[in-house]
Amino acid sequence: MPIEVLSLKEIPAVSITGVQQNSRKVTPGNLFVAQVGDMVDGHKYIPEAIKKGAAAIVGSEALEGKFDVPYIQVSDSRAASAYLSAAFFGFPARQLTVIGVTGTDGKTTTSNLIYNILLQAGYPTGIISTVNAVIGDEILDTGFHVTTPDAPEIQRLLSRMVTAGLRYVVLETTSHGLAQDRVTGCEFDVAVVTNITHEHLDYHGTYEAYRAAKGRLLDYLAETAPKKHGNPRVAVINRDDMSYEYLRQKPVENLVCYGQTSNQATIWSENICFDACGLHFDLVSDTFRLPIVSPLVGDYNVSNILAAAAAAIYGLGIDPPVAARGVAAVHGIPGRMERINLGQKFTALVDFAHTPNALRKALETARRLTKGRVIAVFGSAGLRDREKRHLMAEESARLADISIFTAEDPRTESLDDILAEMAAAAAKVGAEEGISFFRVPDRGDAIRFALQMAKDGDLVIACGKGHEQSMCFGTTEYAWDDRIAMRAALAEFLHQPGPQMPSLPTSRKSA
Numbered sequence: 001m002p003i004e005v006l007s008l009k010e011i012p013a014v015s016i017t018g019v020q021q022n023s024r025k026v027t028p029g030n031l032f033v034a035q036v037g038d039m040v041d042g043h044k045y046i047p048e049a050i051k052k053g054a055a056a057i058v059g060s061e062a063l064e065g066k067f068d069v070p071y072i073q074v075s076d077s078r079a080a081s082a083y084l085s086a087a088f089f090g091f092p093a094r095q096l097t098v099i100g101v102t103g104t105d106g107k108t109t110t111s112n113l114i115y116n117i118l119l120q121a122g123y124p125t126g127i128i129s130t131v132n133a134v135i136g137d138e139i140l141d142t143g144f145h146v147t148t149p150d151a152p153e154i155q156r157l158l159s160r161m162v163t164a165g166l167r168y169v170v171l172e173t174t175s176h177g178l179a180q181d182r183v184t185g186c187e188f189d190v191a192v193v194t195n196i197t198h199e200h201l202d203y204h205g206t207y208e209a210y211r212a213a214k215g216r217l218l219d220y221l222a223e224t225a226p227k228k229h230g231n232p233r234v235a236v237i238n239r240d241d242m243s244y245e246y247l248r249q250k251p252v253e254n255l256v257c258y259g260q261t262s263n264q265a266t267i268w269s270e271n272i273c274f275d276a277c278g279l280h281f282d283l284v285s286d287t288f289r290l291p292i293v294s295p296l297v298g299d300y301n302v303s304n305i306l307a308a309a310a311a312a313i314y315g316l317g318i319d320p321p322v323a324a325r326g327v328a329a330v331h332g333i334p335g336r337m338e339r340i341n342l343g344q345k346f347t348a349l350v351d352f353a354h355t356p357n358a359l360r361k362a363l364e365t366a367r368r369l370t371k372g373r374v375i376a377v378f379g380s381a382g383l384r385d386r387e388k389r390h391l392m393a394e395e396s397a398r399l400a401d402i403s404i405f406t407a408e409d410p411r412t413e414s415l416d417d418i419l420a421e422m423a424a425a426a427a428k429v430g431a432e433e434g435i436s437f438f439r440v441p442d443r444g445d446a447i448r449f450a451l452q453m454a455k456d457g458d459l460v461i462a463c464g465k466g467h468e469q470s471m472c473f474g475t476t477e478y479a480w481d482d483r484i485a486m487r488a489a490l491a492e493f494l495h496q497p498g499p500q501m502p503s504l505p506t507s508r509k510s511a
């Protein structure tokens with residue numbers, strides 16, 4: 001969508017050293033773009049930005065003439081920040097084939113699968129995802145709980161990729177990122193939507209608004225001008241998901257549908273088998289049939305593999321056998337169904353399921369991996385979609401033998417209140433406190449409690465934190481890693497040397 005300049009007729013030539021939308025990051029010579037946020041109005045930080053040396057300001061309010069540096073009023077300062085950042089770095093996305101992956105669940109997994117297929121094909125590729133950003137040999141942290149960085153940071157990363165000689169980038173793209181124009185100017189060539197279920201309704205308000213935000217990834221395809229590489233623009237959508245009917249109405253040049261059956265799908269799976277060691281199935285289209293073998297577990301990963309294979313084969317022209325080899329090379333994604341094994345006689349897993357749909361899939365998978373009981377440990381984040389904590393507690397009450405509700409980034413909400421809401425939801429579907437569900441506020445204690453209860457052959461799964469390295473209490477991030485916590489607790493029980501259990505404010509209080 002074009003951005004209108006509402007103030008100056010003639011924009012003065014100002015030489016700038018970068019674009020920032022956060023005054024705290026401004027350095028001398030930067031262009032500061034003021035945005036109206038949910039918490040504060042960024043226009044109030046203009047004086048601070050100027051004090052730090054901003055050479056010019058862009059904003060959406062009529063403030064022309066109020067400052068000593070040029071002020072340019074625009075109709076949409078979020079989109080402006082993205083376009084200006086792209087322009088500052090010389091529109092790096094135009095030098096790259098950009099693959100965007102969105103969806104409620106499976107974005108990181110699908111992004112990593114595509115990334116590995118591209119590497120297998122010998123294409124120089126970068127990735128920006130929840131777990132990290134990778135540029136050649138360099139692995140960069142994208143920050144606490146951040147998936148899609150802000151526009152200036154994305155454009156900086158893309159520019160570094162171009163400089164490093166990369167030609168492809170896989171960009172994990174969240175609904176927040178799409179709604180806030182963080183990926184405007186990314187000039188997508190391939191757009192993948194894994195699924196759209198209940199999540200982030202605190203932010204988007206309704207499922208329809210959330211779906212529309214995700215759908216924007218497909219709209220970007222139509223806006224992308226032809227690039228030098230001349231690849232077709234392709235949208236990849238999931239025939240099995242409730243978003244299918246909505247997404248297939250989008251006016252995209254090339255639509256590819258994948259599904260676990262051949263029904264209306266371009267590419268589908270047959271003969272799916274999975275166990276604790278991984279999965280295999282036949283990847284089928286009208287023109288080929290190919291065996292796929294993957295160390296990933298869970299039939300939802302069949303969908304993720306189908307999405308990645310569809311993007312690679314139909315969007316990027318990669319031969320199906322190369323795609324199959326790329327899939328086989330992905331041995332696991334950190335914190336996704338990650339097995340913690342210190343020789344104990346039951347299974348211990350850490351998984352990143354933190355939506356009702358993901359939790360259901362994770363617990364259904366867990367059920368198929370054990371003949372014993374499934375013991376689930378998880379919580380629900382504070383200051384995020386409140387409805388989801390009820391849905392997740394209900395799912396677990398139905399699918400796990402024992403659910404242990406615990407801390408998961410309570411932020412400034414009361415942890416006890418969150419746990420009370422989860423307990424009420426579990427009780428509503430017939431679960432009994434003290435028998436099939438428990439509230440253990442400290443996450444380290446919750447993990448210990450679960451492991452203590454586990455008998456030979458049972459399965460303990462800690463969901464919701466996955467690879468994450470911190471947990472937020474109040475406004476402070478405390479060092480936390482579920483995998484370390486689980487290893488520490490197992491080592492305690494097995495009287496083996498092991499890591500120290502990380503300490504959270506809840507454990508300090510109870511100590």
Ligand SMILES: CC(=O)N[C@H]1[C@@H](OP(=O)(O)OP(=O)(O)OC[C@H]2O[C@@H](n3ccc(=O)[nH]c3=O)[C@H](O)[C@@H]2O)O[C@H](CO)[C@@H](O)[C@@H]1O[C@H](C)C(=O)N[C@@H](C)C(=O)N[C@H](CCC(=O)O)C(=O)O
Binds near residue numbers: 024040149150174
């Ligand atoms: C809810 C949400 O998405 N918030 C994002 C939004 O913030 P906001 O509009 O509320 O910003 P604000 O704090 O009111 O500030 C308004 C403006 O003033 C500026 N400011 C603010 C303070 C200051 O001192 N100086 C200053 O210039 C801010 O940079 C901003 O431009 O716009 C900011 C600038 O682009 C984002 O950094 C911020 O992400 C915050 C950090 C965040 O936590 N977002 C999460 C929810 C998020 O985006 N998560 C998804 C993953 C979700 C998933 O798990 O699927 C992600 O992509 O990471």
Ligand SMILES: Nc1ncnc2c1ncn2[C@@H]1O[C@H](COP(=O)(O)OP(=O)(O)OP(=O)(O)O)[C@@H](O)[C@H]1O
Binds near residue numbers: 103301337358359
């Ligand atoms: N296709 C899928 N459908 C449902 N659940 C899935 C799917 N893929 C993964 N999951 C579940 O979601 C969890 C997170 O997977 P993944 O990181 O790939 O998703 P994500 O969309 O990137 O999550 P986030 O939005 O937090 O980055 C997994 O640990 C698994 O429990």
